[in-house]
Amino acid sequence: MMLVISVVLGIVPLLGVAWIVLHGNIGTVDGLFMSLILLPLSGILFLNAFLDMRGRLKARTGTKTAASPLANRTITAPGIETAPQLPHHKVKIKKAGQRACNEKNEKGKFCGGHLKRWFYSVDLIEQDCGDAEQAWGLDAEVYRCEHCKTLYLPHPGESVVNVAGQGQISVFGLTVPPKAS
Numbered sequence: 504m505m506l507v508i509s510v511v512l513g514i515v516p517l518l519g520v521a522w523i524v525l526h527g528n529i530g531t532v533d534g535l536f537m538s539l540i541l542l543p544l545s546g547i548l549f550l551n552a553f554l555d556m557r558g559r560l561k562a563r564t565g566t567k568t569a570a571s572p573l574a575n576r577t578i579t580a581p582g583i584e585t586a587p588q589l590p591h592h593k594v595k596i597k598k599a600g601q602r603a604c605n606e607k608n609e610k611g612k613f614c615g616g617h618l619k620r621w622f623y624s625v626d627l628i629e630q631d632c633g634d635a636e637q638a639w640g641l642d643a644e645v646y647r648c649e650h651c652k653t654l655y656l657p658h659p660g661e662s663v664v665n666v667a668g669q670g671q672i673s674v675f676g677l678t679v680p681p682k683a684s
């Protein structure tokens with residue numbers, strides 16, 4: 504609605520300018536100043552219409568891309584994502600770049616154990632248990648704390664590069680290349 508009003512009100516000053524030009528009054532001081540007032544008026548209204556239209560187009564494309572895979576994931580608290588638990592293991596989701604376990608022990612201290620890639624399908628103890636293989640298939644990317652054995656699923660944004668993880672960007676803006684495996 505705003506769009507139509509803006510366009511119509513934008514055309515009216517232009518008609519006024521056309522009328523002045525047609526009657527040959529553009530050469531007079533009156534006609535010249537009237538045109539100078541009317542032209543910015545119509546400019547502002549057309550700009551308003553243009554911004555309104557652009558906003559609508561953006562809103563339309565926005566709703567299309569909103570259906571990301573994370574949209575239907577249940578998030579209990581902002582920033583904390585929960586992973587589906589296994590019957591015999593505690594499962595967490597790794598934060599971006601996380602390399603150490605942040606599980607708290609019974610004294611409330613952080614575990615700090617190293618997170619290592621865990622190949623559960625060749626793990627003899629896990630072969631007896633089997634719930635990891637049942638939940639994730641034969642060789643999903645899973646990490647395990649070498650201390651408290653908490654399992655970590657990879658961060659959704661992190662790609663599988665190598666076991667050592669991605670090289671971190673240094674303060675000088677240089678990326679340290681990951682070690683060749």
Ligand SMILES: [Zn+2]
Pocket residue numbers: 604605606614615616648649650651652653
């Ligand atoms: Zn741990």
